[in-house]
Amino acid sequence: MIKFFRRIRYDLFDKNKTGKYIKYAIGEIILVVIGILIALQINNWNENKKLVTKTQVYYVQLLDDLNNDILSVENSIHEFNNHLKEYEDYTSSYDKEKLTPLVAYEQISKLSFISTPLTFNTNTIESLQNSGDIGLIPSNIRNKLMDLRRLQNLTISRFEDTNDGQNNIT
Numbered sequence: 001m002i003k004f005f006r007r008i009r010y011d012l013f014d015k016n017k018t019g020k021y022i023k024y025a026i027g028e029i030i031l032v033v034i035g036i037l038i039a040l041q042i043n044n045w046n047e048n049k050k051l052v053t054k055t056q057v058y059y060v061q062l063l064d065d066l067n068n069d070i071l072s073v074e075n076s077i078h079e080f081n082n083h084l085k086e087y088e089d090y091t092s093s094y095d096k097e098k099l100t101p102l103v104a105y106e107q108i109s110k111l112s113f114i115s116t117p118l119t120f121n122t123n124t125i126e127s128l129q130n131s132g133d134i135g136l137i138p139s140n141i142r143n144k145l146m147d148l149r150r151l152q153n154l155t156i157s158r159f160e161d162t163n164d165g166q167n168n169i170t
Contacts, residue, residue: 055136058128062145065121069152076118118159120152 008024125145128134134142 051136054133058124058133058136061124061127065124068121072119118156120156122149122152125149 128137128145137145
């Protein structure tokens with residue numbers, strides 16, 4: 001193909017057909033420019049496809065983190081309900097009997113307190129922030145994720161304060 005165009009170029013140049021040669025040269029330049037533009041467009045499509053794939057991976061990871069958080073919170077609620085039952089049993093026995101302070105203190109010290117720490121999976125959110133890919137997530141979802149992160153930190157802080165207070169009793 002290149003030999004074909006080269007032969008046309010030489011024939012036009014050798015026969016002093018400059019007008020036709022200039023038209024041919026302009027046509028060839030236009031074809032090259034069109035080829036470059038097509039290559040750039042294909043490259044942009046590939047880059048956009050990579051970003052969409054990367055965003056989908058982040059969405060899947062966020063869903064996994066949230067599902068794991070749900071399981072963790074459900075386990076904590078179950079554990080809390082078990083401890084609540086222990087406390088209710090203690091208070092019902094306390095109402096029935098007149099306990100001395102020493103016996104009451106011994107029974108309180110036998111009660112188990114919530115010992116499993118409450119944790120949330122923040123790996124994906126931290127990864128998004130650290131890599132700068134947080135911009136891939138739409139702003140409304142990004143704001144909800146930041147609100148969730150603040151709520152998680154507040155919940156953990158309150159949980160730790162409650163645990164510390166209960167541990168100081170015993």
